[in-house]
Amino acid sequence: MVVSLTRDADIAIVTIDNPPVNAVGLAVRQGLWDAVERTEADETIRAVVLACAGRTFIAGADVTEFDQAPVAPHLPDLLLLIERATKPWVAAVHGTALGGGLETAMACHHRIMDAGAKLGLPEVTLGVIPGAGGTVRLPRLVAAETALQMITTGKPISASEAVQAGLADAVAVQDVLAEAIDLARTAPAPTPLLDRAAQAPTDPVLWDAAAAKILKKAAGQTAPKAAVQALRNAYEMDAQAALAAERETFLTLRSAPQSAALRHIFFAERATARVDRIKGVAPRPLNRIGIIGGGTMGAGIAAACLLSGYSVQMIERDADAAEAGKARVSGTLDGSLKRGLISTEQHDSMTRAFAASDSYSALGDTDLVIEAVFEDMEVKKKVFAQIEAAVGPDAIIATNTSYLDVNEIAASTGTPSRVVGLHFFSPAHIMKLLEIVVPDGVSDQTLATAVAFAKSLRKIPVLAGVCDGFIANRIMSAYRREAEYMIEDGALPWEVDAAMVGFGLPMGIFQMGDLAGLDISWAMRKRQAATRDPAERYVEIGDKLCEMGRFGRKTGRGYYLYEDGSKGTPDPEVEALILAESARKGIDRQPMTAEEIMRRILGAMQAEGRKILAEGIARSADDIDVVMVNAYGFPRWRGGPMYMAGSTDG
């Protein structure tokens, strides 16, 4: 039975048991419908408690139903039935009540929360808006500002925040079900929420400004805009009209391309960790993590580990560098505390779980060591030898290299089976993606441990083969190359950047270069010069900018001009250099539209993606999409470059 009905004296307990997350699919809706009818008809029942078995309350709609025509009983009708019941319904919420789950809880007359429970309406992240009264009921419970934030960003709130906001009655002191039953015993005759007025914005000007800010951030996406309109409807229309409008919008958005693309990524992200090779292989338990290097990446990785409950031993070159690394990590933990992401107790215990030293002997009791020192093969090999000498025979050793040959690093050790690549993205404690680079000799257990470790950090693991740049950086190199060709062929850097920002990327490639420092890639190109194929097209503009001392933001000039802290403006000097380069090469410059620029860049990304697939560097086109969406901000609502090419395999 997906929905069962038990009794505690005169209280009916309706329990949903639909693993894994009690999604409110057809069987659940039908079961709840029957439960309302039975409890309404039974005179010996005073009130009803709605609870869920397993690890969570209803965590959302059944996403697999999205592609099918809606089947009755529909959730909006069911929720009206619950809300109009003559007996009080009390939701006992544990885990997460998301989307249709929160909508169901809101249709109940009371909500008691487990202390760790979370409530949210994440529909916009799947390209839709709540479709069962969420946008109409939420503003009848909470302030307009809270409703706006929750519905347009999809971010869940905690149990205590929910009580404070008026979304829940109370946080359970001990047992959420028992306390919900207690409440049901004394709950007054219910009044339907929809009969109440919505709490219109106290300051409409401020509310409009907040909405405008959210919509600016969500440029190109239809769902957040529709969510704002749905909320306006809730304030301006009567409840029935607002409900009807919400449902119509929901159904339209559900069958639109953006929702399909977002669902594609949703499922693709869940599939990356399913690796046949490690099925049934037990990962090595990890407690203490060693990190070599306390620079940008080492400090970020250390913070990521601490924030996920590991103890961390950092190793730096000397005492001063160890102190500097420690300060970087403390800065991140302090920032997390300030933003309310961790409590003071958590902050203090994380600080206690962290140590930095200049002696490799401190690595003795670590289970996994991640190297994040300079990007130099000889330095890395030396560091790996020192790690091997210091750790136990079972400890796993990983490198965070961006481009170097992980097979070569592994082969330099005595035990290549325990060497793996863990390629984090910056800032490492925030970015969701972790490329797991799989060298030839790696053991299944090492690989299984790497995947489990990524999940424990709440990151998305994507397996990548050994090559120059793995998946993300290889596709970004193809993008950069194409962008450079285009500025020789007729576009200007700011035109290319504007086209791609218009496409939905957070920043243009030339803006990114200026931010990172053009000298870094210049140095790399100089190293590669000897092995470069002379027949390959090579754009010298980047080198010439560096020769002029234009290293990007840090020198006030790069592809753009940065005057008085500006975000970068087009520079006639750069334009002149580019025109001269085209002329020198005899290129007849042709102007390009934003659409042409976008098509060429997308085409270059897709071509590189196909090569990556053919070489077996990525396991699937879906994995490539997951990488691009999570590494460099490829617009999620477009589904990823491979999805756009129609070559998905998911």
Ligand code: NAI
């Ligand atoms: P960084 O220059 O900020 O930090 C490197 C740190 O390693 C320095 O603090 C240095 O003192 C330390 N170090 C050097 N030799 C050492 C040794 N023998 N023992 C102990 N510590 C030593 O460099 P960053 O940016 O953190 O990069 C580190 C690695 O991560 C590189 O391999 C890089 O390619 C890779 N990476 C960098 C990303 C980025 O966005 N910066 C992204 C992903 C990977």
